[in-house]
Amino acid sequence: MEQTQKQEKYWYSLWEENGYFKANPSAKKKHYSLLMPPPNLTGELHLGHAMQHSILDAIARFKRLQGYDVLLLPGVDHAGIQFEGTLNKLLAKEGLSKQKMGREEWLRRAWEFRDKIYQSFHATWTVMGVSADWSREVFTLDEKVRQAVFTEFKTFWEQDLLYKGAYIVQWCPKCGTAIEDVEMEYEERKEKLYFVNYAIADQPGAFITVATVRPETIFADTAIAMYPHHPKFAKYKGMQAINPLTQEKLAVIEDERVDKNFGTGALKITPGHDLLDYQIGKDLGLPILHAIDKTGRMTELARFITKDGSRTIDFFGIKAEEARIKTAELLQEIGALAQPAQEYVHAVPICERSKNTVEPLVSEEWFVTMKPLAEKALKNLHQITFSPKNYRKIIADWLENIHDWSISRSLWWGHRIPVWYCKNCNQTQQVGKDKNMIVSLEKPTKICQTCGKHEWIQDEQVLDTWFSSGMWPLATLGWPENTEALQKYFPWDFEISAPEIKYLWIARMIMLSLWFKNEIPFNNMFFHGMIRDMQGRKFSKSLGNGIDPNQLRQQWGTDAVRMALYSYSAPGRDARSSRQVMDERCKSFRNFETKLKNITRFIIDLKPEKIRTKTSAEDTAIKEQLLKTIKNVSMFLNKFELHLAIDELYQFVWHEFADIYIEQSKKRREEAQETLEYVLQQILILLHPFMPFTTEELYQKLPKHKASIMLETWPEK
Numbered sequence: 001m002e003q004t005q006k007q008e009k010y011w012y013s014l015w016e017e018n019g020y021f022k023a024n025p026s027a028k029k030k031h032y033s034l035l036m037p038p039p040n041l042t043g044e045l046h047l048g049h050a051m052q053h054s055i056l057d058a059i060a061r062f063k064r065l066q067g068y069d070v071l072l073l074p075g076v077d078h079a080g081i082q083f084e085g086t087l088n089k090l091l092a093k094e095g096l097s098k099q100k101m102g103r104e105e106w107l108r109r110a111w112e113f114r115d116k117i118y119q120s121f122h123a124t125w126t127v128m129g130v131s132a133d134w135s136r137e138v139f140t141l142d143e144k145v146r147q148a149v150f151t152e153f154k155t156f157w158e159q160d161l162l163y164k165g166a167y168i169v170q171w172c173p174k175c176g177t178a179i180e181d182v183e184m185e186y187e188e189r190k191e192k193l194y195f196v197n198y199a200i201a202d203q204p205g206a207f208i209t210v211a212t213v214r215p216e217t218i219f220a221d222t223a224i225a226m227y228p229h230h231p232k233f234a235k236y237k238g239m240q241a242i243n244p245l246t247q248e249k250l251a252v253i254e255d256e257r258v259d260k261n262f263g264t265g266a267l268k269i270t271p272g273h274d275l276l277d278y279q280i281g282k283d284l285g286l287p288i289l290h291a292i293d294k295t296g297r298m299t300e301l302a303r304f305i306t307k308d309g310s311r312t313i314d315f316f317g318i319k320a321e322e323a324r325i326k327t328a329e330l331l332q333e334i335g336a337l338a339q340p341a342q343e344y345v346h347a348v349p350i351c352e353r354s355k356n357t358v359e360p361l362v363s364e365e366w367f368v369t370m371k372p373l374a375e376k377a378l379k380n381l382h383q384i385t386f387s388p389k390n391y392r393k394i395i396a397d398w399l400e401n402i403h404d405w406s407i408s409r410s411l412w413w414g415h416r417i418p419v420w421y422c423k424n425c426n427q428t429q430q431v432g433k434d435k436n437m438i439v440s441l442e443k444p445t446k447i448c449q450t451c452g453k454h455e456w457i458q459d460e461q462v463l464d465t466w467f468s469s470g471m472w473p474l475a476t477l478g479w480p481e482n483t484e485a486l487q488k489y490f491p492w493d494f495e496i497s498a499p500e501i502k503y504l505w506i507a508r509m510i511m512l513s514l515w516f517k518n519e520i521p522f523n524n525m526f527f528h529g530m531i532r533d534m535q536g537r538k539f540s541k542s543l544g545n546g547i548d549p550n551q552l553r554q555q556w557g558t559d560a561v562r563m564a565l566y567s568y569s570a571p572g573r574d575a576r577s578s579r580q581v582m583d584e585r586c587k588s589f590r591n592f593e594t595k596l597k598n599i600t601r602f603i604i605d606l607k608p609e610k611i612r613t614k615t616s617a618e619d620t621a622i623k624e625q626l627l628k629t630i631k632n633v634s635m636f637l638n639k640f641e642l643h644l645a646i647d648e649l650y651q652f653v654w655h656e657f658a659d660i661y662i663e664q665s666k667k668r669r670e671e672a673q674e675t676l677e678y679v680l681q682q683i684l685i686l687l688h689p690f691m692p693f694t695t696e697e698l699y700q701k702l703p704k705h706k707a708s709i710m711l712e713t714w715p716e717k
Contacts, residue, residue, distance in 0.1 A: 004557045008693045012129060020064075020710045021131045023071035025484040032068040033489035034060055035473060035522065036132060037497055037505075038140060039125065040079035041117055042086045047531050047539060047577075050128055050549035051565040052496055055528060055642060057130045058566070059494055061689040062637050064131075065714040071489050073476055074125070074132040076118075078140045080414040080465040081175045081353050087113050087413075103412055110413055127550065129558055129692045131710075136485075138476045140468050141415070148475035149415045149468045150441045152516065157439050161369045164431040166288075168271075168278040169406050171361040173296030174354035177410040178365055180464070181403075183504065184358055186347035193263065193344035194328055197336050198224055198241035201249055208233050208241055208252065209338045211263025213346070214273070215331060216315075216323040218243065219301045220289035223251045223269035225280060227258040230265055244336035245304050245327070255280055272362050288362050294410075296359060298323045304330060320359070366408040366417060366461070373511040374399040380514055387526045387640050388572035391499075395507050407464045414462030422448040423455035470508035473521035480516075495522040498530060499572065526640050529573040536576060547579050556586035559691040563589035566642045566690060592650060593694050596687075599658055600698045603676045614671040622661040625652065626679055630715045633686055646690055653683055677703065682715050 015021060023031075034056055039049055060072040087110055091097065098106050118139075126132075138145065156162040169178040191213045200206035208224055224241045226233045233252075240249040250269075257276060258267050271281030272290040281288065291301050302315035302323060313330060315323045331337050349358040378399050386392045408417060421429045422436035425448055431437060438444045438456065447454045468475070473495075477486040491513070497506055506525065513521035532538055539546040552561045564585035568575045629652040636645035657679060665672035681702055688695040688709050699709040706712060 005554070007697060008129070008558055011693050011696045012126065015131065015708065015710060016134070018708065020708060021072070022133050022135060023073075023485075023489070024069055025488045027069040029067060029069050031071070031488055032060075032063040032494075033071040033073070033492045034494040034496075035476065035492045036072065036074045036130075037495075038075040038077035038138075038469065038472065040077050040082055041114065041139075042079055042083050045125065045127070045549055047547050047549055047565075047582075048498060049125075050561070051531065051569060052498070052528060053125070053128050053130045054562045054565050055496060055526070055569055055640075056494075057128065057132075057692070058562075058642055058689040059637070059640070060131055061692060061710070062714070064710060065685060065688065065712060067713065071136070071485075072130070072132045073136050073138070073489075074130070074134060075138040075472070075476060076140070077465065077469060078114075078414060080409060080411050080462065081172075081177060081179075083110075083114075084411050084413045085175060085354070098412065106412055127553060127558065128562065131692070136476075140465070140472075144478060145468055145471070145475045146415060146441070148471050148479055149463065150418050151480045152467070152471055152512070153418055153463070154439050155516070156368055161372065162366065163369070164364065164366050164408075166362050166364050167367065167406070168275055168360050168362050169365055170349065170358045171294060171363060172351040172354055172356055172358055173294060174356035175351060176294065178363055178406050178408065179351060179358065180406060180466070180504065183352055184349045185352045187350050188345060189348045190343055190345050191348075192328070192341040194331065194341050195264070195338040196244065196268070196331060197338045198244060198250070198268070200236050200252070201240040201242055203236075203239065206236065207338070208236055208266050209264045210266045210268045212268055213344055214270075214324065215327040216298065216302070216320055217270045217273045217291050218245050218268065218327065218331075219298075219303075219315075220270050220272050220291035221246075221248075221250055221268045222271060222281060222286040222289060223253055223284070224266060225253050225255045225258050225269050226266040227260040228254045228256055230254070230260075232264075233266055244331065244334065246301075247307065251284075251286075253284065273360055275360055278360070278362065290361065292320045292359055292361070294359075294361060294363070296320050296356075321357075365406045366463075368405040368407055370402045370405050370511070373515050374402045376514050377507070377511045380520055381510070383520045384510070384522065385524045387524065391502065391525070391527055391572070395502060395510070398503050398507060399511075405464075407467045408459075408461040409464055410460075411462050414465060415468055416462050417459040419459040420444050420456040421459070422451065422453070423457050424448065424453055425450045429459065466504050466508055469505055470512045471516075473509055473513050474517060490517070491520050492522040494524045494526065496526045496528060499527045500530070502527065524640070527572045528569055529571070529575055531568055531575050531577050534576050534578050534581075536574075547577070547582055552582060552586055555583070556590050557593065557693075559694045560586045560590040560593060563592070563646055563690060566646045569642045571640060592654065593691070595654060595658060596683075596691075596694060596698060599653070599662065600680065600701055602662065603673075603680050604701045604703070608670045608673060610670050611673045612670045613674065614668075615675075616668065616671065618661060618664045619672065619675045622657065622675065622679060625656050626682055626715075629656075630682070630686065634714070637689070642690070649683075649687055649690075653687075657683070684709060685712050685715060688712075 036056060060070050064070045170181060170184060172179050193211050193213055194215050195209050195211050197207040197209050221243050236252045237254055239252050241252050243250055269277045269280055271278045271286055271288045290299055293299050296319060298315045298318050300316050304313040351358055378396060381392055381396055418439055418441050420438045420440055425436040436448055436450050444456050473492055477483060477490055479486055509521045533545040629648055632648045633645045665676060684695045684699045696709050699705055
């Protein structure tokens with residue numbers, strides 16, 4: 001394999017040095033544009049990336065052979081939460097932290113770390129033979145993206161679609177920031193369901209019993225709610241219940257949003273720690289209390305004092321998970337549990353990055369009003385061809401039920417929110433056009449009209465990574481400037497993604513492109529399936545079930561790995577695999593490579609000295625079969641059904657051409673030579689999008705060839 005890798009490196013260098021990957025916006029010929037999803041800066045090449053990039057490359061090479069000016073634009077995402085977490089772990093080994101270093105010094109180290117990663121990044125992402133225009137590579141913190149993101153933010157502000165306020169968000173204590181609902185995963189857990197008695201004030205012996213899996217949040221309760229006309233508790237409506245841990249009096253209310261089938265049909269209302277509770281509390285004007293802070297530890301509220309004041313139990317500062325156990329024990333001790341706890345299986349939200357439990361918290365964040373954007377997107381979804389087709393409805397359903405977008409993150413790595421507050425007049429950093437604040441990319445030079453001073457401080461938070469990634473189709477081409485590339489290559493002809501980010505990224509690109517450019521971002525949206533392990537689980541480091549594509553390449557060669565990946569590339573269809581299964585598929589396609597080389601050796605190296613022109617029925621039959629193959633492969637590629645295209649080629653090359661025609665030709669070699677050479681050349685061109693290295697190597701052996709197979713023309717149907 002060492003020789004194979006040297007040969008692959010040679011051909012890749014030849015293609016790149018000759019500019020075969022470069023797009024030309026000034027070219028008069030038809031164009032085709034493909035946008036690479038930007039892999040995370042700290043990410044490693046995994047099987048999903050390898051398949052995704054191989055699909056992109058196959059389409060790009062196919063379109064070049066068809067005569068298109070092709071732009072396959074690569075890029076890299078700054079990966080705010082993931083990058084910051086990785087760097088902070090490295091700094092911790094040096095005894096450093098963000099707090100000790102301060103923002104300026106931390107960012108200096110962050111850019112040093114970024115540059116170090118970037119040095120090896122290009123080589124890591126080109127190993128699959130991706131023919132991207134690397135001269136146009138974009139990083140999501142580049143200046144041109146910064147300009148696009150600022151224009152996006154400023155426009156939303158001017159259109160009154162931006163606001164800042166306290167709202168319940170999904171908070172990851174590990175990452176230390178708010179995350180979106182669609183950035184969460186759900187893990188089925190078996191937990192304990194506790195039944196807690198809340199005494200009714202001035203009604204000796206009367207109780208309302210509520211069920212909860214989170215007794216540690218009782219310290220932040222502000223009401224008790226039951227479904228309307230509760231057969232057992234309705235008589236307590238309008239009365240007050242006593243919090244068993246704080247002795248605070250809580251209003252007893254009815255609300256139709258309470259699920260009558262959960263627990264007892266009555267809920268403790270904790271607006272600071274639950275979305276439904278927050279909505280109920282907001283409607284009723286209930287106070288918002290927090291028993292758990294943003295680090296996942298108990299707040300000062302978590303303190304129990306006996307009625308006579310003789311004993312205090314303080315949970316302040318301990319982790320919420322530990323407090324849950326201790327609180328349950330305390331409730332048992334004071335006789336507040338109505339019955340033994342029950343086992344309760346439910347889906348617990350966890351952060352997809354840190355895998356930590358997500359805590360709903362009320363936090364001061366920036367939001368974008370999304371309804372107008374979603375409505376415009378819904379009216380234009382029909383302009384995009386989705387593969388599979390059902391994804392149009394999936395995205396439409398999400399858009400119809402969209403909620404406002406929390407775009408601020410409590411991080412330092414990313415696009416800092418371009419809002420400045422007067423240090424003297426707006427110390428609480430209130431937002432409004434009359435609040436002595438300025439939206440500006442750079443520090444304002446003007447003085448404050450209220451105090452006459454020039455002391456501006458910038459908002460501490462950064463923008464959600466998806467706020468910049470959502471502008472990817474526009475920012476990569478130079479928007480808001482009306483560049484030559486933007487005019488020619490937008491909308492993009494082809495975009496690809498895993499289904500798991502259809503809301504985080506794809507839906508947002510559609511909304512933002514329509515909002516700012518009044519055009520869809522791409523004509524074709526392809527969702528590839530996920531390759532999972534044999535148990536149907538995602539590949540991950542923690543499970544130790546991953547398959548390293550580089551190891552596969554080293555054993556079988558890049559083209560064999562690409563072909564194996566195409567066999568899994570049916571639109572939207574998940575597949576199961578293992579290292580053993582991948583090895584078997586790669587071996588099969590390496591054998592196919594060997595077959596191609598043997599065919600070429602027979603036709604070229606063992607070429608007869610004399611060639612006679614005499615057409616037979618066998619020649620006509622193989623050419624007709626070739627035309628049929630060309631037609632089918634072209635159709636499958638145009639429909640992005642690459643798995644069917646490679647199967648068609650495999651069957652034709654191995655069985656129709658090798659097993660039948662070549663065997664027949666041995667009896668009439670001199671007359672068959674022209675047909676043999678012609679069919680071989682067409683086969684190599686047809687296979688080039690899928691097996692670029694092997695086809696280039698064999699193409700160069702043909703008697704008549706150009707400087708590269710990349711300069712050839714796709715066969716006519």
